[in-house]
Amino acid sequence: MHTVVGTAGHIDHGKTTLIKALTGIETDTTKEEKKRGLSINLGFAYLDLPNKQRIGIVDVPGHEKFIKNMVAGLPGINLVLLAIDANEGIMPQTKEHLDILTLLGITDFIIVLTKVATVDEEMKELVISDIRDQLNETPLKEVAIVETDALSGLGIDELKRAIQDRIQGGSPNRQRVPARLNVDRVFSVKGFGTVVTGTLIEGRLSVGDELVCLPSQRKAKIRHIQVHEEEVKSAVTGQRTALNLSNLKVEDISRGDVLTVPDNISLAWMLDAKVNCLKRYEPGIGLWERVRLLIGTREVMARLVPIGVEKLNSGEDGFVQLRLEEQVAVKQGDRFILRGYSPVVTIGGGVVLDSNPQKHRRFKEKVVESLTIKDQGSYQDLVYDFLQNKQDPLTKVAEISQYLSIETTAISILLRQLVDEGEVIQLADYYLACDRFSAVEEAVLNVLVSYRKAYRLRQWMPIEEFRSKMAFGGTPRQLELLLNEMAQLNKIVLSDRGIGDPNVQVVLNAYHVGEKERMLKELLKSGFLPIKVEELIANNKNALEVIEVMEGELVYLTHEYVISTVYLDRGIQIVRELMSEKSEMTLADFRNRTESSRKASMLILEYLDKQQITKRVESVRILGSKA
Template sequence: MRVIATAGHVDHGKSTLVRALTGIEPDRWAEERARGLTIDLGFAWTRLASGEEVAFVDVPGHERFIANMLAGLGPVPAVMLVVAADEGWRAQSQEHLDAITALGISHGLLVITRKDLADPAPALGQARERLRSTPLAGCEAVSVSAMTGDGVEELRGALTRLIASLPAPAPSSRVRLWIDRSFTIRGAGTVVTGTLESGTLRVGDRVQLPGRTVGIRALESLGQDHPQVSAPARVAVNLRDVAADEVVRGDTLLTGAWHHSEVVDVALNPVPDRLPGHLMAHVGTTSRAVHVRLLGTRFARISWRAALPLQAGDRLVLRDPGQQRVLAGAVVLDADPPDLDRRGAARQRAAELEDASHHLDPAREVHRRGWMTRHDLQLLGGSPDEVLAGVHRSGHYLIDGEVWEGWAEALRQSVAAYAATNPLRPRMPMAAAAGVLGLPDRALLAPLAEDAGLELCEGHVARPGTRPTLGPAEPGLVEIERRLARQPFLAPERQELTELGLGPRQIAAAVSLGRLLDLGDQIVLAPTAPALAMRRLASLPQPFTTSEARQALDTTRRVVIPLLEHLDHRGWTRRLDAGHREVVR
């Protein structure tokens, strides 16, 4: 799974676009739906044609909710910047771009919406000019109409290409989950959610919250329970022995050892024209009032109350709360800096930070890939070339090249055999794969899988493009998918399903795989049918009758009634009386 945030001015169609892509309403509050205004973070997901799952964090666009927007952008690696064709670049378009620039997010898409209302070319040209000197310069652009569906498939293709460009995940790293929601489920207890950037969480793990250690009762991702979830992912964590009001947005859930900082030294990027001494700093999903002390022109010392788990390479956004404006980004160079307690110490520290800034990015790359650290090489003695020559390097291990290649081939064969015998769940659990190979450390599995041409996803390893199938019933399901591609609202009869080997169990499995939508009583359509139906229903005079909907969709009463009820339940249509409905705009 990959996670992408939206960004853009209020009422430019971010939530409508997410709804068209996923079929999920991202606005969670009744007030948001009534006002047509996103107030808090929304969440939705879909599966692309490549088989990759993508989750969206939908952020509010109104200036009053800028802190919520930053909480959504903070932990994600990529962004979908939305600009409406009929309005063009606006105030919060720039505000959100400033935040993206401050966070150093360089992976993204520019999406021009509402092309059914205006020519998208002027808005596209205007946005391209604004992006020219930012990390998103040159990013792919797509024009769409979420209401008519024009351009949505092209956007799905662009999302597939964007995902392919993202850095490789690090499922074996320690966990730092910035919490964005905390709530209670009756009978289950407290649940927290967030974007898992690195590492793996497992049911039964002991994890650290501020001031305490608690256990994981259950894990959920994209609406499904999992025994473990690996980064990158949206995850919901059901915690033991903690009340919902004891955990808030901005708290962290941790595994492993973390240094908690109240003071950090940072490089400013971009360097602002001015920087007041008192600002708000945003990192992850939290925000803190901070004191800023400049160290030369490019560096600063930032301090606050209540320590945070930070490390070199973390990015902060510095914002003026009075002007509601992003002033600068900041990259942490030192999360445990020395005191500045003597004359000239600030000037000397600025010179030290100048040197540290040149080595930050390579150091982060070393850690991300799991190669041997500089400190380890010093312990072994000799230069890096002398120590690593002719030896495979992974994590804190130096491994003979032939042994490494043998492991890679054995992993490929084990993954293929597992997929052949488990068509419904063809991805091999990482723990099983490490056990089969007899690896000395499961952390070696991630780089080994990469070298073997395999991919890791949610605690499993598989060949790229692997997707679950129904085994013997797969040909029947493929036949139904072909029929529905030609006639999307002509659901097969129950007898036809039986003849194709699709009984209740097989249909339930196909639904769980996201390949069919069950409207009840074994009336099945493609998962895209609701969105396709909305395009046609939106073109009808409003309100419309059931008969008019049936004719517009070229289907039967057996199908149209449960389909309309499904659209009502999603909030896409509204039933006015016994015979009339209207599209909710």
């Protein structure tokens, strides 16, 4: 497991000095930071633990004005050192940092009491007691306190051992999902060009990989990779990573952007989320409140729409839809912080439940049920909910894997279980929920019913006309798979002529019967001479409808010419007789035997070629595979 440790705490509580004592690395690197004596931007270092494991450390700024920089450093962090000055104890920014950490889902902490050499024993014990009291109702109520003094070196070795103990047996990395890195720094190195840094949230990156920068959609290629200042060929989930990129100038990419593989993440204008409104934010979260959304390494403005309730009161959890003022590239499961537009205070935070939702009606029961499943459901429930609610009915394994950030192998197992339970249907390499299939089936039959009302005597609806009438968001291949499945279930009938309803029988009235008999007589009289459809119907629209029910009695040689089935069958018999005589025949042979014209013989034989009854070889024909 590759680990990143972060710091948090009030301004001047010794975070940067502590990191220097642990690592020997100065993370306040800018002139402005050194002059002001506080961290403005993210600082990075690495630490070699007693067991020789190397971990990354992110020093996040503590001043209130730089909270968004702090949040930018937290994605990918496994453990947080909460620094508290032994002279001051818990301060306002300590509490705000703790709120932010908790809202971002961080649960593993070490409390580091700093500057202990500057206070007497009685003062130190009072501060420790106060810390315990103030953290009693937080996730840190039983967390160990390590006493340190960075300048004298007191407690530094003990802290290293504590870090080593806490990171052993951590959660497994998500290396088999597509790579994603939230950019937190961008700069240029002479002789190399553009360099970006960030924690590799998931996946694996290697030299030579093609990446896309979101939201700009610009393409880039990895020239070099560094992890902890060492050149490597690949970086994996959890590592602090520096990438030297080609095809991207410094001005083409900025902090807040996301680097990922092509077709991995869709840009979103809306997000469905579970939000916790902090207890100390007394106004609560109301409809259309404008907030600052801090997600990944980015800050965007958004409007909040509570779902299922009028508003979220202080201390409450609930569902919201965030309507964004800029697009973001995030995934289901990503955590975020909400800060007020004015005044700029932390009001809450939460987790993304759907990164590509539709606009919801606020009090629709099914919407609330779906969000509840996304929030509380098992992985199997989440897979089914995704299949049930995504825009296109058919889905591939990779789409679900990307959405849930779960390996494809695990997704395939979950889908197999759902198929076995009769909840999901598999069509080739696609899956769809049974309820979605029923909805598509109903839509298909409705189109056929409407067509039937317009053309009472037409047994078949042309497939192209059907596609133009069918409101289907998928590809032609997906629709073909669905129609074939319906045909196997005897819900519809498919033929070369189009698509039909097996439960509909065409009934002719006396007039239609008369037209049918007239046309059959003309076809029989014409014999081996095909007739143009327009001549056969004699400008009679009703006759054109009657032709639709004459399948089996006439055959369309082309879209323009028809022939009696009786004479087509005789033509096939003549072909077999000619072939038995000399194993091949010419167009002239067939024309002479049928006593027809060259054009008529050509129309019939070309039709037989398509049916594989005959096969043309240069100027002669032989029997085809279906003769």
